[in-house]
Amino acid sequence: MKPRLTLALIYGSARDGRFCDTVADWLLRHLPDMIEADILTVDPAHLNAGSSMARTEVERRIGRDLARADGFLVVTPEYNHGYPAALKELIDCYQKPWSAKPVAFVSYGGVSGGLRAVEQLRQVFAEVGAATTRETVSFANAWEQFDAEGNPRAPEDVLRRLRALVVQLDWWMTTLKHGRDTVVFREVA
Numbered sequence: 001m002k003p004r005l006t007l008a009l010i011y012g013s014a015r016d017g018r019f020c021d022t023v024a025d026w027l028l029r030h031l032p033d034m035i036e037a038d039i040l041t042v043d044p045a046h047l048n049a050g051s052s053m054a055r056t057e058v059e060r061r062i063g064r065d066l067a068r069a070d071g072f073l074v075v076t077p078e079y080n081h082g083y084p085a086a087l088k089e090l091i092d093c094y095q096k097p098w099s100a101k102p103v104a105f106v107s108y109g110g111v112s113g114g115l116r117a118v119e120q121l122r123q124v125f126a127e128v129g130a131a132t133t134r135e136t137v138s139f140a141n142a143w144e145q146f147d148a149e150g151n152p153r154a155p156e157d158v159l160r161r162l163r164a165l166v167v168q169l170d171w172w173m174t175t176l177k178h179g180r181d182t183v184v185f186r187e188v189a
């Protein structure tokens with residue numbers, strides 16, 4: 001029997017007024033129809049929202065959510081041809097919760113649609129032991145691609161690409177969960 005999975009959607013931007021919410025909200029409307037999984041959200045904006053004591057508690061909570069997750073969907077923009085600092089800070093706060101789990105990307109931005117940030121993130125996630133998936137969805141000039149209700153203007157095409165991404169992510173989540181549950185991982189010093 002296929003185990004129940006948990007998918008964490010990770011916000012890449014922590015900016016006030018971020019476009020990230022438009023893309024993430026669209027995903028959260030469609031993901032439940034595409035994958036049998038509990039879906040939770042992880043937001044780097046919460047990390048620096050309060051006092052240092054509050055931060056410790058937020059770090060713990062996010063750590064628990066990441067540990068619970070069997071896979072990650074990162075929704076990232078591109079800043080100066082790279083990934084946002086807030087997303088890198090979130091990744092750097094943790095090591096173990098990423099290990100032997102898949103990461104997929106939905107990106108957005110100007111002409112490149114955030115794909116340069118995605119390619120850099122593949123290097124970062126490799127270092128924390130995660131496996132990045134091939135299929136991506138990207139929105140070039142993203143603000144032109146969504147209508148006032150936050151829906152893509154060409155929904156069939158992006159939904160087809162999102163389905164392909166989710167099928168691949170589901171396979172990796174299921175397969176790596178089985179691996180983590182059944183095969184002892186020995187690190188060679």
Ligand SMILES: Cc1cc2nc3c(=O)[nH]c(=O)nc-3n(C[C@H](O)[C@H](O)[C@H](O)COP(=O)(O)O)c2cc1C
Nearest residue numbers: 013015018019020077078079080081109110111112
């Ligand atoms: C500091 C900064 C640098 C940016 N650099 C790029 C870039 O190199 N390439 C690009 O396609 N878009 C770039 N953009 C445009 C962003 O991708 C776009 O504003 C996006 O909406 C940012 O995501 P956010 O609103 O969720 O933070 C940049 C935006 C900012 C604020």
